[in-house]
Amino acid sequence: MEESCSTVETALEILVGKWKPVILYHLFTSGTMRFSELQRALPNITKKMLTSQLRELEYHDIVHRKIYMQIPPKVEYSITEYGLKMGPLLQAMNDWGTSHMQHLNELYGDDRKVQALEAIQD
Amino acid sequence: MEESCSTVETALEILVGKWKPVILYHLFTSGTMRFSELQRALPNITKKMLTSQLRELEYHDIVHRKIYMQIPPKVEYSITEYGLKMGPLLQAMNDWGTSHMQHLNELYGDDRKVQALEAIQD
DNA sequence: AAACCTAGTATCCAAAAAGATACCTTAAGC
DNA sequence: GCTTAAGGTATCTTTTTGGATACTAGGTTT
Numbered sequence: 001m002e003e004s005c006s007t008v009e010t011a012l013e014i015l016v017g018k019w020k021p022v023i024l025y026h027l028f029t030s031g032t033m034r035f036s037e038l039q040r041a042l043p044n045i046t047k048k049m050l051t052s053q054l055r056e057l058e059y060h061d062i063v064h065r066k067i068y069m070q071i072p073p074k075v076e077y078s079i080t081e082y083g084l085k086m087g088p089l090l091q092a093m094n095d096w097g098t099s100h101m102q103h104l105n106e107l108y109g110d111d112r113k114v115q116a117l118e119a120i121q122d
Numbered sequence: 123m124e125e126s127c128s129t130v131e132t133a134l135e136i137l138v139g140k141w142k143p144v145i146l147y148h149l150f151t152s153g154t155m156r157f158s159e160l161q162r163a164l165p166n167i168t169k170k171m172l173t174s175q176l177r178e179l180e181y182h183d184i185v186h187r188k189i190y191m192q193i194p195p196k197v198e199y200s201i202t203e204y205g206l207k208m209g210p211l212l213q214a215m216n217d218w219g220t221s222h223m224q225h226l227n228e229l230y231g232d233d234r235k236v237q238a239l240e241a242i243q244d
Numbered sequence: 245a246a247a248c249c250t251a252g253t254a255t256c257c258a259a260a261a262a263g264a265t266a267c268c269t270t271a272a273g274c
Numbered sequence: 275g276c277t278t279a280a281g282g283t284a285t286c287t288t289t290t291t292g293g294a295t296a297c298t299a300g301g302t303t304t
Contacts (some may be wrong), residue, residue, distance in 0.1 A: 007219030008212060015134055017164070019261075022239035023219070035281055046263060051282065061221070061229060071271050072280040082225065089218045090130060096211045097129030097170035100136070100182070103204065107183060140292075157251055173252065181296060193301045194250040 011089070014060045019045055019053045024079070026092065027063065032078040062086065131209070141167055141175045146201070146212065149185065162188040184208065194196045 015021060019042065026041050027033060033041070038050060056079060057063035062083035068074040140165065148163050149155060155163070158171060176199060176212035179185035190196040198213060 004151075004216055005143040007217075007223065008137070008147075008215045010219035010223055011215040012134070012137055015130070015139065017197065019158040021130040025130075039281095046265095047282065048264090048284090049262070052262095061225065067281095071269080072278085073269085073282080075281065086218060090215055092211055092214050093130045093133040095129075096208060097132035099127065101132055102163040103183065158249095162250095168295095170250065170254090170294090171292070174292095189251095193299080194248090195252075195299090197251060 014057070014062065017053050017056065019049060020057065021090075023050075023053055023057070024062070027077060027079050028087065028090070032076050035075050035077070038077065057083075132234055136179070136184060139175050139178070142169060142179065143212075145172075145179070146184070149199060149201050150209065150212070154198050157197050157199070160199065179205075 022042055023038065026038060030037075030041075035050070035054075038054075039045065039047070042050065054063060054065070058065050061080055064078050064080045064083075066076045066078070068076070144164055145160065148160060152159075152163075157172070157176075160176075161169070162168065164172065176185060176187070181185050183202055186205075187200045187202050188198045188200070190198070
């Protein structure tokens with residue numbers, strides 16, 4: 001009974017961290033990406049953050065890490081077969097998020113958008 | 123395009139905070155609850171936390187706050203009509219979370235369960 | 245008149261998450 | 275023999291989150 005919230009928390013656990021949704025987004029849409037490609041795709045992330053987030057996703061078997069033994073190093077990241085199964089959930093969250101932003105706009109006006117745009121100008 | 127992750131983040135935003143999933147769980151299953159009932163249901167939460175989490179949910183129009191002007195004060199919390207619409211999403215997250223815990227157990231054994239049980243003994 | 249009730253605020257402090265910066269490896273290119 | 279390359283790690287500082295504690299209001303009970 002009480003479990004119905006702890007399992008929601010399990011789902012959240014793997015999405016939590018400022019960068020995981022973006023990382024997943026890129027891997028889902030681009031397929032396979034090198035570490036440096038991800039870094040370029042997420043201009044403001046530090047290596048430390050990117051590494052730790054990828055390791056957590058790897059632990060959860062969402063992301064696969066393929067190391068090429070060569071120098072300079074080459075490492076490729078991709079969504080695992082198991083990870084692909086969470087696509088629908090991400091889609092559902094995305095859909096809900098989209099309509100919720102709409103709802104907030106109806107409630108409070110479009111000021112939030114303005115704020116978001118301002119935040120981008122840095 | 124890049125929005126597909128920021129809207130996932132929007133969905134996360136309202137779930138983030140150690141207590142929001144449990145609060146929602148109780149309000150979804152119990153219907154209407156007073157502040158003090160919620161406090162009893164969540165034995166380890168502080169008033170400050172409970173208040174702030176409820177205010178955030180109220181801001182997002184997920185939770186309704188009904189004040190009775192009487193002394194001692196009485197305030198009832200419930201899920202809004204709009205909030206009910208996120209039931210399916212919560213259910214989807216719950217389902218995914220459940221099967222993911224199963225998956226983790228298959229990968230790493232049931233040690234996590236043991237740890238969780240140990241954590242309860244305090 | 246003191247104590248209790250509910251639903252909070254206010255203030256301060258600890259812990260966790262995130263960020264900045266510097267450093268490491270080893271082979272190839274100049 | 276110095277620099278560059280990629281994919282990191284180590285260390286330190288800042289920011290964000292969460293928690294502990296004390297306090298408030300004003301009518302009711304003892």
